[in-house]
Amino acid sequence: xxxxDDRVNVSVLDQLITNRWAVYNGDCVEVLKCIPDNxxxxxxFSPPFASLYTYSxxxxxxGNSTDDEFREHFKFLVQELYRVLMPGRLLSIHCMDIPAMK
Numbered sequence: 203x204x205x206x207d208d209r210v211n212v213s214v215l216d217q218l219i220t221n222r223w224a225v226y227n228g229d230c231v232e233v234l235k236c237i238p239d240n241x242x243x244x245x246x247f248s249p250p251f252a253s254l255y256t257y258s259x260x261x262x263x264x265g266n267s268t269d270d271e272f273r274e275h276f277k278f279l280v281q282e283l284y285r286v287l288m289p290g291r292l293l294s295i296h297c298m299d300i301p302a303m304k
């Protein structure tokens with residue numbers, strides 16, 4: 203399994219790569235841009251939904267957006283996920299019960 207391309211990626215804060223899997227800590231869209239096409243067997247993540255999860259005070263954080271802005275920004279992530287996932291592979295999105303959390 204390959205990891206992030208050799209291109210410089212300052213958005214990767216930390217990473218762990220084995221011969222079976224890789225985990226990256228960084229800006230999801232920027233990290234995905236450096237992952238080769240059709241190279242991911244499975245992806246699982248919890249999106250920073252608008253105004254629900256705020257991971258930072260950065261205006262680039264999808265959690266710091268309105269619902270409409272979030273949908274627009276999320277399109278960039280979806281395009282990159284589609285590109286890097288191998289055909290026929292799986293993706294899981296973790297969503298929690300919002301009414302119980304608000």
